[in-house]
Amino acid sequence: MHGLSFDIAHMLAGSLVLVSFLMLYQVRLTALLHALALHALVLAASVAWQAHIQDAPHLYVTAALALGFKAALIPWALRRIVFRLGIHREIETVGGIGLTMLAGMALVALSLQVMLPVTAMEDPVAREDVALALSVVLIGLLMMVTRRNAVSQVVGFLSLENGIILAATGARGMPLVVEISVAFSVLIAFIVVGIFLFRIRERFDTVDVGALDAFRGGRA
Amino acid sequence: MTDPVVLVLLIPLLAAALLVAVPRYRLGAALNAAACLGTFAASIGLLVQRPATGAYLLVDDLNVVFVVLNGFVAATTSLFSASYVGHELAIGRLTARHLRFYHAMFQLMLFGMNLALVANNIGLMWVAVELATLTTVLMVGLYRTPEALEAAWKYFILGSVGIALALFGTILVYLAARPVVGEGLDAMVWTTLLAHAQDFDAPLLDIAFVFLLLGYGTKVGLVPLHAWLPDAHAEGPTPISAVLSGLLLNVALYALLRFKMLLAVNPLALAPGPLMIALGLLSVIFAGLMLYRRRDIKRLFAYSSIEHMGIIVFAFGLAGPIGNFAGLLQMTMHSLTKSAIFFSVGHVAQVKGTQRIGEIGGLTETHPLLGWGLVAGVAAIVGLPPFGVFAAEFLVVTSAFALHPVLAVGLVVGLLLAFGALLLRLTQVAFGPVRGGTAAGLGPLRMAHLPMFAHLALVLIAGIWLPPPLVAWFQHVAELLR
Numbered sequence: 001m002h003g004l005s006f007d008i009a010h011m012l013a014g015s016l017v018l019v020s021f022l023m024l025y026q027v028r029l030t031a032l033l034h035a036l037a038l039h040a041l042v043l044a045a046s047v048a049w050q051a052h053i054q055d056a057p058h059l060y061v062t063a064a065l066a067l068g069f070k071a072a073l074i075p076w077a078l079r080r081i082v083f084r085l086g087i088h089r090e091i092e093t094v095g096g097i098g099l100t101m102l103a104g105m106a107l108v109a110l111s112l113q114v115m116l117p118v119t120a121m122e123d124p125v126a127r128e129d130v131a132l133a134l135s136v137v138l139i140g141l142l143m144m145v146t147r148r149n150a151v152s153q154v155v156g157f158l159s160l161e162n163g164i165i166l167a168a169t170g171a172r173g174m175p176l177v178v179e180i181s182v183a184f185s186v187l188i189a190f191i192v193v194g195i196f197l198f199r200i201r202e203r204f205d206t207v208d209v210g211a212l213d214a215f216r217g218g219r220a
Numbered sequence: 221m222t223d224p225v226v227l228v229l230l231i232p233l234l235a236a237a238l239l240v241a242v243p244r245y246r247l248g249a250a251l252n253a254a255a256c257l258g259t260f261a262a263s264i265g266l267l268v269q270r271p272a273t274g275a276y277l278l279v280d281d282l283n284v285v286f287v288v289l290n291g292f293v294a295a296t297t298s299l300f301s302a303s304y305v306g307h308e309l310a311i312g313r314l315t316a317r318h319l320r321f322y323h324a325m326f327q328l329m330l331f332g333m334n335l336a337l338v339a340n341n342i343g344l345m346w347v348a349v350e351l352a353t354l355t356t357v358l359m360v361g362l363y364r365t366p367e368a369l370e371a372a373w374k375y376f377i378l379g380s381v382g383i384a385l386a387l388f389g390t391i392l393v394y395l396a397a398r399p400v401v402g403e404g405l406d407a408m409v410w411t412t413l414l415a416h417a418q419d420f421d422a423p424l425l426d427i428a429f430v431f432l433l434l435g436y437g438t439k440v441g442l443v444p445l446h447a448w449l450p451d452a453h454a455e456g457p458t459p460i461s462a463v464l465s466g467l468l469l470n471v472a473l474y475a476l477l478r479f480k481m482l483l484a485v486n487p488l489a490l491a492p493g494p495l496m497i498a499l500g501l502l503s504v505i506f507a508g509l510m511l512y513r514r515r516d517i518k519r520l521f522a523y524s525s526i527e528h529m530g531i532i533v534f535a536f537g538l539a540g541p542i543g544n545f546a547g548l549l550q551m552t553m554h555s556l557t558k559s560a561i562f563f564s565v566g567h568v569a570q571v572k573g574t575q576r577i578g579e580i581g582g583l584t585e586t587h588p589l590l591g592w593g594l595v596a597g598v599a600a601i602v603g604l605p606p607f608g609v610f611a612a613e614f615l616v617v618t619s620a621f622a623l624h625p626v627l628a629v630g631l632v633v634g635l636l637l638a639f640g641a642l643l644l645r646l647t648q649v650a651f652g653p654v655r656g657g658t659a660a661g662l663g664p665l666r667m668a669h670l671p672m673f674a675h676l677a678l679v680l681i682a683g684i685w686l687p688p689p690l691v692a693w694f695q696h697v698a699e700l701l702r
Contacts, residue, residue: 118423121399130395137388141381150373157380164384167391173403174394176343180387183347187380190354194373 005053009125009170012046013132016166017108020139020159024104025097028089029082029151033075036155040071043162050169053125059169062181066165069185074158077192082151100146107138129170136163154191161188224265225279228287228334231259236327245309245319249302252323256298259330260291275409278340282697286337286474289552293466293559294330296671300563301326301459303668307570308457313363322362322457329355329463333471342390343408345475349386349439352468353379360456371451378438378448386435386475392428393479396420413482422488429492432479433499439472441526442533443503453522454575458566461518465525466559470551473529477536477701484539484702496537501630503530508637512644516575517568520645521561524601527638528554534631535616536701538623544698546615549686553608553679554601560675561597563668564590568649572656577645581655591650593672598646600679602639608682 019039026032044066051059082088111134119127140160144153161184168177235255242248266287270279279287305322308314314322332352339345357379361372390408397407400419406412417425438445453461480496483489507527514520532554535547567590568583569575584591600607613635621628 114427118421118427119395121421122395126395130392134388137384144377144381153377157377157384160381160384164387164391167388171391171395171398173398173407174391175405175408176341176347179347180343183350187350187354187383190357191376191380194376 005049006125009046009049009053010128012042012049013129013166013170015042016046016162017132017135017139020136020163021101021104023155023159024100024139024143027097029149030079030088032152032155033079033082036078036158037071037075039159039162040066040075043166044071046166047169050125050129054172056173058178061178062165062169065181065185066162070158070162070188074188074192078151078154081192087149087151100142103142104139107142108135111135111138123172126170126172130167133163133167133170136160136166139163157191158188223271224262224269225271225277225338227262228259228266228291228338229331231255231262232327232331232334236324236331239323239327240320242323243316243320245305245316248319248323249298249305252326253295253298253302255327256291256295256330259334260288260295263287263291273340273411275405276341276344277338278411279338280700281693282477282700283337283474285548285552285693285697286470287334289470289555290330290333290337290467293555293675294463296674297459297462297466297559297563298326300462300566300668300671301457304457304459304566304570314457318362322359325355325359326459329359329468333467336471337474340410341405341408342393342410342413342478345410345478346383346387346390349436349472349475350383352471353383353439356452356456356460356464356468359460360452362457362460363455365455368455371448371455375448375452378445382435382438382445384435385431385438389428389431389435389479392424392431393482396424396428410478414485417482417485418487420482420486420489422486422490425483425486426490429479429483429490430495432476433492433495436472436476437499437533440469440476440533441503441529442499443506443526443530446503446507446526449526450519450522453525454516454519458518458562458569461522462559462562462566465522465562466555469525469529470555473532473536473551480536481701493537493539496533497627498537500530500532500534500537501627501634503527504534504631504634505637508634508641511638511641514641514645515577517565517577517580517645517649518562518575520577520642521558521565524638524642525554525558527634528558528601530634531613531616531631534620538616538619539702540619541695541698542615542619542622544701545694546612546619548694548697549682550609550612550616553612553682556675556679557597557600557607557609560672560679561594561601563672563675564594564597568594574656577649579656580649581652583650585654589669593669593676595646595650596676597672598642600676600683602642603635606680606683608679608686611683611686 019042023035026035044063047059047063047066051063112131115131115134119130137160140156140163143156147153165181168174239248239251266279266284305319329352332348336345336348339348357372357376360375361368394407397413400416401407401412441449453464480492483492504527507523511523532547532551535543535550571587572580600609603610603613617628617631620631
């Protein structure tokens with residue numbers, strides 16, 4: 001039974017890395033947001049599984065937060081912003097998908113190489129989780145530096161943050177995990193509000209253009 | 221009489237809640253100042269009466285220094301802020317609603333910083349640093365100009381990444397502690413960690429420290445991670461620049477020092493010194509070079525903050541009783557001097573109506589008190605005797621020389637670069653032909669010179685005669701830091 005529970009935890013953490021790779025090569029913002037929702041969904045499943053095998057019911061709060069807030073609400077809000085700004089059709093030049101993917105693979109190899117030897121004393125679940133979580137964190141950072149658009153940078157940050165929650169829940173018995181995930185949610189809410197502020201700026205620009213159009217219309 | 225540590229936390233928190241509801245700005249500014257003074261008084265109380273160490277709160281000889289410094293600079297900044305925002309309101313850059321928000325955020329930021337300083341739990345410390353960061357982000361974007369929003373966004377994204385990396389490091393520390401201390405809350409309590417750190421798995425602790433150095437180092441403003449700092453200082457309200465430079469950078473540094481102490485206890489862990497020395501030296505030299513091309517006066521002093529944080533991290537990296545002592549002294553002196561400079565720069569930008577160095581000139585003629593205050597502040601910050609910064613920098617250089625002459629040469633080169641750049645700009649701004657407006661017609665500007673001169677006087681006194689109890693205290697803390 002222990003073998004099975006470990007395998008499932010391992011599979012879920014591995015899936016999170018896989019979805020991170022999926023996000024790396026999305027060039028359309030809407031597709032990227034779908035991938036983000038999937039990422040949070042896998043995280044929620046992984047956290048819920050950890051809550052189950054560690055017999056730690058408070059972790060279900062974190063899982064529920066990931067499910068409701070990060071897998072549903074945030075992608076929805078970002079999607080609305082993207083549509084309002086009219087950038088949903090835009091294709092982002094990521095600058096060499098192949099190269100980015102290779103860099104991502106190198107980062108995964110690096111994090112496994114770094115984390116597995118030093119955590120030899122840990123129990124296997126925490127060990128795998130932390131190593132894979134570091135991969136997710138590093139891929140999130142990679143995404144933030146390869147993207148130019150503010151929305152996709154935020155998506156990179158959110159995936160990075162998912163990786164950290166994975167590590168926090170994988171560390172058995174870590175206190176304050178729920179509080180920390182709540183604090184992070186506040187941070188994310190701020191980010192989304194921040195983009196709203198940017199949208200206001202964008203809207204000022206469009207208002208100017210609209211004024212020009214109206215002027216021309218009046219003259220015609 | 222309740223516990224002073226509770227007061228240090230409770231006064232800012234309650235004041236924040238109260239200030240949200242105060243519509244009149246004069247009353248708000250007065251309450252803000254009163255709350256800051258109350259917090260400062262409570263922090264003095266910590267010197268006399270110390271609470272017992274709990275699972276969440278800790279007051280020891282190290283963080284009392286930071287808390288008292290925090291309280292003092294916050295109190296003087298609130299006085300400066302009252303005159304600063306009065307003028308901003310008069311010229312219409314801010315509205316009364318903005319100020320309500322601003323005062324509440326100011327107190328919330330103080331709460332976050334004080335909580336980070338007295339936290340005994342590394343998770344709680346992290347949450348508190350995050351809170352302080354978020355409130356400052358909101359205040360940096362207060363003017364709502366495109367530049368201010370851009371600066372706030374940049375600060376926010378870089379700060380968040382830094383904070384995320386710091387959390388990863390915190391988790392790794394927990395993982396390292398768990399086999400020794402056991403599961404649960406104890407493995408995040410700093411005093412428990414320190415007691416058992418010699419048995420922790422050393423490689424795991426090393427990696428954790430690298431993450432913490434990158435994470436909290438972003439907030440300290442160390443060089444490859446400093447990109448947010450000049451923008452945030454230049455575009456936000458000047459009182460915020462003063463507390464950012466004078467206090468928030470210190471808080472992040474304090475977090476780093478706590479983890480450094482854990483590594484110092486473990487004989488197998490890597491020595492954090494060389495890493496900190498390298499980053500510090502890089503910051504000093506890089507900032508020294510960057511100072512030459514600045515055109516914005518607040519940006520200029522922001523780079524000077526990077527330089528000084530570099531010196532401080534360098535000094536703590538040298539470690540040893542003298543290195544740590546020099547680091548503590550330099551940190552205190554820098555906080556006092558840099559906030560004094562920002563107090564004067566804030567009013568300079570107001571009377572001249574610009575932050576561009578090229579458009580400011582002849583300050584000592586048009587506004588003698590302000591101009592000479594700025595001259596004194598810059599003379600102190602570049603490390604001219606008899607100011608306290610000179611004594612601290614002298615100690616850093618000599619202890620670097622004792623360890624390795626090459627290090628000292630690198631440091632001196634950086635110091636001289638900054639010296640040249642700042643004096644060059646100072647002569648342009650303070651002397652020379654009169655340039656820029658004279659604030660006539662801008663409405664009444666009541667300048668508060670008291671905070672600036674109080675800080676400079678303290679720095680001067682510290683340079684001439686450091687009180688023996690303070691020396692003994694710093695020596696004791698330097699021993700604690702190893």
